[in-house]
Amino acid sequence: MWVNDRNDNNPIVVINKLKFTYPGIDGHPPPGSVPLIEDFSLTLNSGDRCLLVGSNGAGKTTILKILGGKHMVDPDMVRVLGRSAFHDTSLISSGDLAYLGGEVLDIDLSWRMHKVSDGQRRRVQICMGLLKEFKVLLLDEITVDLDVLARADLLTFLRKECEEHGATIIYATHIFDGLENWPSHIVYVAHGKLQLASTMEEVKNMSNLSLMRTVEQWLRKERDEERKRRKERKANGLPEFDRRIDGSRVIGGDPVRVVNNGWAAGRLNSTVAGEKNFMYSSNRVMRQ
Numbered sequence: 042m043w044v045n046d047r048n049d050n051n052p053i054v055v056i057n058k059l060k061f062t063y064p065g066i067d068g069h070p071p072p073g074s075v076p077l078i079e080d081f082s083l084t085l086n087s088g089d090r091c092l093l094v095g096s097n098g099a100g101k102t103t104i105l106k107i108l109g110g111k112h113m114v115d116p117d118m119v120r121v122l123g124r125s126a127f128h129d130t131s132l133i134s135s136g137d138l139a140y141l142g143g144e145v146l147d148i149d150l151s152w153r154m155h156k157v158s159d160g161q162r163r164r165v166q167i168c169m170g171l172l173k174e175f176k177v178l179l180l181d182e183i184t185v186d187l188d189v190l191a192r193a194d195l196l197t198f199l200r201k202e203c204e205e206h207g208a209t210i211i212y213a214t215h216i217f218d219g220l221e222n223w224p225s226h227i228v229y230v231a232h233g234k235l236q237l238a239s240t241m242e243e244v245k246n247m248s249n250l251s252l253m254r255t256v257e258q259w260l261r262k263e264r265d266e267e268r269k270r271r272k273e274r275k276a277n278g279l280p281e282f283d284r285r286i287d288g289s290r291v292i293g294g295d296p297v298r299v300v301n302n303g304w305a306a307g308r309l310n311s312t313v314a315g316e317k318n319f320m321y322s323s324n325r326v327m328r329q
């Protein structure tokens with residue numbers, strides 16, 4: 042497969058047998074927990090535009106956050122520009138590595154940003170995130186509120202950054218509008234495991250369908266297999282779902298306070314969401 046066979050001298054992103062479990066309240070994976078990401082390997086080179094696809098909860102954001110140095114993993118498991126993103130903070134501070142996710146750039150309401158639309162706010166967030174010249178850009182579905190033109194312009198700009206300046210982009214998204222000819226590579230992840238990593242050309246040779254329909258087909262197959270697995274478990278007298286180990290939440294009391302959501306100690310970038318029953322969370326997943 043392309044990911045493991047490529048032999049470029051200076052790969053920009055190298056993920057090598059990545060294994061990750063969100064830590065519990067004590068900072069360690071809860072006993073008995075199954076790794077969320079397992080045996081995940083991927084190599085990307087300068088100029089690659091990689092689309093990261095998968096169903097809800099597949100682990101896309103987690104992978105992007107690990108690459109962005111927001112979760113600690115063994116330094117040999119993830120190298121960005123030859124360095125460990127978690128341990129080498131200069132990667133982010135220099136702007137060489139940029140992470141742009143839904144909730145990362147919170148806007149201070151005192152900037153009168155409450156008077157603008159969601160899409161206008163999103164544009165400001167994106168502009169701020171792209172102010173510094175980047176070598177590696179991690180995008181976690183950032184185009185949700187953009188109008189068609191703003192989205193098309195952004196995709197063109199990003200493509201140019203890759204083609205003309207050799208930037209490398211990994212973009213996790215569920216929105217395939219205007220993406221048909223944008224990526225150079227597609228990576229499909231399911232249940233934290235790599236299912237497919239191919240060039241766009243290979244994906245087109247594999248399927249006559251549009252990119253969106255091709256991905257839809259993959260996800261449908263995944264869902265059908267999951268349903269079959271659950272049915273078989275049930276027939277064998279086993280619980281339909283695997284036992285869930287809740288390690289990173291403190292539940293109970295009023296108000297409910299989540300004090301550890303899996304971000305590495307000392308690097309928590311908290312957002313107070315809501316006033317009454319507030320949660321400390323830097324991840325929208327935890328805001329319920």
Ligand SMILES: Nc1ncnc2c1ncn2[C@@H]1O[C@H](COP(=O)(O)OP(=O)(O)OP(=O)(O)O)[C@@H](O)[C@H]1O
Pocket residue numbers: 063077095096097098099100101102103104289302303304324326327
């Ligand atoms: N901070 C956290 N602590 C514990 N579990 C988490 C945390 N963040 C995410 N998870 C769990 O990890 C799994 C993968 O989540 P992740 O956000 O990486 O998926 P995703 O592929 O980005 O999903 P989506 O497409 O819905 O954004 C989910 O089951 C989620 O509940």
